[in-house]
Amino acid sequence: MRKTGNSKRRQGSLTRESIVDAAIKLLDEVGEGRLTFQVLSKRLSTGPGAIYWHVENKDDLIAAACDTVVAAAMSSSIVGETPQETIKRIALRVFDMIDVHPWVGSVLSRSAGQMPMVRLLEPIGQQVQALGVQQEKLWVTASALISYVFGVAGQNAANARLAKENDLDRTDYLDKVSTAWSQLDPLEYPFSTGVAQQFRIHDDREDFLGGIDLILGGVSQQR
Structure with missing residues (x-):
């Protein structure tokens, strides 16, 4: 089936790279x-065959497609003044990558042990080592960071x-939620009412980095 005359003709005009690039756009x-x-x-103006x-x-x-996107995001060196700073820069690069390519997050979650995940695990793991984390705690520390980064991003x-998809304005949405929280009973919902105004003005990237700092x-x- 893969070697008919039409397939050979179409195959000559395509490359794996061009197919993957088109798939990423889609x-x-x-x-x-x-x-x-x-x-x-x-x-691609061709046939599935x-x-x-x-x-x-x-x-x-x-x-x-996932590996191509991850490789591009991690292609240039990421260096901070300290291992902590480097981890934050790596995390932000992943955050921005998944923001542009939302589907990458779910694909990475299914690719444990495969190259896309290793491309991200290795640089974070190296910085965890540079922090002086004990050998027996290297995996759990790197895993916690990876899980947080992927989850939040x-x-x-x-x-x-x-x-x-729903034509929602972020500012309007935050205002509505904040207003709803602030109108709750503060005795029953002390946390929600207490952070209502913080939620109204919060910045997703700053919150993301704040979580990295906590970890x-x-x-x-x-140590």
């Missing part, structure tokens, strides 16, 4: 669930996509 536009070889073949010359299936394609990206502060105390 994933950014429509998300993982709506990406099909039929849609991709129309974008030509794509199968270069990728085995949808999982192979999405994994390649993924949720932020999901919120942004939901707001876009790193705990690491320093253990």
Whole structure:
């Protein structure tokens, strides 16, 4: 099936790289669930059979797309004055990457042990080592950082996509939630009413880095 005359002709005009690049654009536009070889073949002005010359299936394609995005994000060196600063810079790069490519977060969560995840785990792990964390605590420390980074970045990206799909304005949304919280009974909901105004003006990136600081502060105390 893969070696018909038409397939050979189409295969010659395509490369795996061009297919992956087109898939990334589609994933950014429509998300993982709506990406099909039929849609991709129309974008590439070819037939699905030509794509199968270069990728085995949808999982192979999405994994390649994820690895391409991660490799690009981590291609340039990330150096801070201290290991803590370097970890924060790596984390911000991941945060921004998932903000632009929301589908990457869910793909990474399924790719433990594969190259996309290793590309992110290794630089963070090296900085954890540089912090002087004991050998027996290296994995749990790096894992906690990775889980936090992916979790918060993924949720932020999901919120942004939901707001876009529903034409929601972030400021209006924060105002409504803050107002609703401030009107609760402060005796029954002391925390929610107490942080209502903070929620109204909070910055997602600053909150994200604040969480990193809390984790790193705990690491320093253990050391």
